[in-house]
Amino acid sequence: MTESETLSLEAPALPESPQDSALAEFAAAACRRLAGGILGTTGSGLRAVIEAEVRALQAALGDSAELHGVAAKHPPRFDRRGRVQVLTNPVMSHRNPLAPPLVHHHDGDESEFRVTLPLQYQGPRNSLHGGYVAVLLDDVLWHAVRQMAAGVSFTRELTITYERPVPLFEELRIIGRVTTIEGRKTFAEGEIIAGEAVCARARGLWISPKSSA
Numbered sequence: 742m743t744e745s746e747t748l749s750l751e752a753p754a755l756p757e758s759p760q761d762s763a764l765a766e767f768a769a770a771a772c773r774r775l776a777g778g779i780l781g782t783t784g785s786g787l788r789a790v791i792e793a794e795v796r797a798l799q800a801a802l803g804d805s806a807e808l809h810g811v812a813a814k815h816p817p818r819f820d821r822r823g824r825v826q827v828l829t830n831p832v833m834s835h836r837n838p839l840a841p842p843l844v845h846h847h848d849g850d851e852s853e854f855r856v857t858l859p860l861q862y863q864g865p866r867n868s869l870h871g872g873y874v875a876v877l878l879d880d881v882l883w884h885a886v887r888q889m890a891a892g893v894s895f896t897r898e899l900t901i902t903y904e905r906p907v908p909l910f911e912e913l914r915i916i917g918r919v920t921t922i923e924g925r926k927t928f929a930e931g932e933i934i935a936g937e938a939v940c941a942r943a944r945g946l947w948i949s950p951k952s953s954a
């Protein structure tokens with residue numbers, strides 16, 4: 742059980758209604774679609790994309806049936822001091838339009854994301870921007886470390902090897918695993934795989950600050 746799950750049980754009430762949490766994630770999804778549409782269309786196509794999302798948002802704000810029964814994946818929680826906490830992570834949070842909607846699995850010392858990335862992540866034509874390659878690997882390795890190491894650890898060193906372009910528009914497997922734990926230091930490695938091809942590899946070191954170990 743994560744820290745936030747434990748704290749939410751002690752909380753007297755949720756900081757916003759379940760419908761508003763669902764609305765926030767719906768709005769984030771509309772922002773993602775808009776970002777792809779603004780980059781991927783021009784002229785009348787562009788106007789159609791914008792109009793469709795504006796209409797969808799207006800309908801959702803008007804409490805349309807669209808959101809009934811939809812549970813937010815990352816509703817706000819209370820922390821230990823009773824403050825509202827929103828998951829802002831730009832890779833994981835369903836409430837953050839910058840984060841692609843990915844599926845996360847964890848098994849033993851390994852974490853895996855599955856995601857298909859749209860146009861707004863493009864660097865070279867039809868390929869993922871190299872900085873975002875590092876972002877994804879940093880996050881998946883951090884999740885593997887988080888499961889295995891005591892306390893919260895921070896990325897101290899991260900080395901990326903770009904083997905071949907990471908494709909957009911097809912499902913990627915992004916994998917991280919812990920290799921060694923030495924006191925406050927946790928070493929991890931991983932890769933991004935498209936089909937059968939390893940496109941990028943990462944290895945790095947995470948350190949837990951003295952106070953949190």
Ligand SMILES: CCCCC/C=C\C/C=C\C/C=C\C/C=C\CCCC(=O)SCCNC(=O)CCNC(=O)[C@H](O)C(C)(C)COP(=O)(O)OP(=O)(O)OC[C@H]1O[C@@H](n2cnc3c(N)ncnc32)[C@H](O)[C@@H]1OP(=O)(O)O
Nearest residue numbers: 743833879880883893895896897898926946948949950951
């Ligand atoms: C979705 C679920 C969420 C649930 C969350 C719940 C709680 C979450 C709370 C926080 C969430 C945080 C992150 C989550 C988000 C993103 C995940 C991705 C990860 C990141 O995006 S995170 C941001 C980027 N990151 C930083 O912002 C770090 C900046 N940095 C520092 O804050 C310090 O740098 C620190 C603390 C890292 C270390 O500071 P320090 O002072 O403790 O370190 P120190 O120098 O003492 O080294 C200790 C020992 O490591 C050895 N050592 C050092 N370097 C080495 C090397 N290269 N190779 C081999 N050994 C090495 C030394 O030789 C010594 O070894 P020895 O102990 O044996 O002497």
